[in-house]
Amino acid sequence: MESRDLSKEEMMVRFTIVVELEDMAKTEEAKWRQKSKVLWLKQGDNNTKFFGRMATAHRRFNTIDRLVVRGEEIVETDEIKTTMAEFYKRVYSEPESWRPGFDMIDCPTISREEKNWLQRHFSEDVVLNVIKQCDGDKAPGPNGLTMSFFKVCWDTVKVDLLEIVHNFHQKELFEKSFNATFIVLIPKKAGDEEPKDFRPINLVGSVYKITFQANY
Structure with missing residues (x-):
């Protein structure tokens, strides 16, 4: 050859x-x-x-390949979805709309200087520090972007991201899609089969998480 x-x-x-x-x-x-x-x-x-x-x-x-509800086994995927959705609708619904009142008289207040400090604009370092403190490999939200993406691509995305954070801080508004969330049901232990045995976890989008933590 x-x-x-x-x-x-x-x-x-x-x-x-x-x-x-x-x-x-x-x-x-x-x-x-x-x-x-x-x-x-x-x-x-x-x-x-x-x-x-x-x-x-x-x-x-x-x-979740099976559920047991009131002694009856459910194995059909669509029926499992419907059952879980109905269960959590009941858990998170309120039978009453009453709310306790709150009297603001004699409540302690902060000074004008403290108020101005709380309402100050966020610097680039503050937002970047929020990102650095987040685990980069946690499961992403609906946008599919992990915190590792923002850490690695900070120089590219920082202008747009800072604009989002500042806009929310000033107007208390942001795109509705930023708040889109996946809800994942995790079994508390092996062999769980009833709806109450699963723990709901919210997979929040990275932009929403950064905005919230930077402002609060």
Whole structure:
């Protein structure tokens, strides 16, 4: 078989392909690591198979494939969805609309200086510090963006993100889509089968989380 040295152009092509493959491998590993919820291993540990097994185990544990309601077993997916939705509608609904009154007389107040300090504009450092304090690999909300995205791409997104935070601080308004939330039901222990045995967790979008924490 004939063999020869690669030309400079071929060497560059080979180098480019190797770099692209390494980037793809790192991206795949990061994806499975994030899905696996394993936070005690660092990105770059090259445990893609392990992360995949952990993600599969989490998915199996969290899957609701049957419910028992008043002694009757429910296995149909649509019926399970309807049953859980009705259960939490009852849990979070109020039979009465009455609210206790609140008398503001003789309540302690803050000084004008303290008020101005609380209403001051947020600096870039404050917002960035909020992002740095958040775990980058927590499950993302509806927009699919984790905090790692904002940490890595801060220089690119900071202008738009700061505008959102400042706009909410001044007008107390933001796009309705920012408040879109996924509600995930997590079993409290293995073998849970009744609606009350599941714990609802809100997967809030990153922009909403940053805005809320920066303002409060």
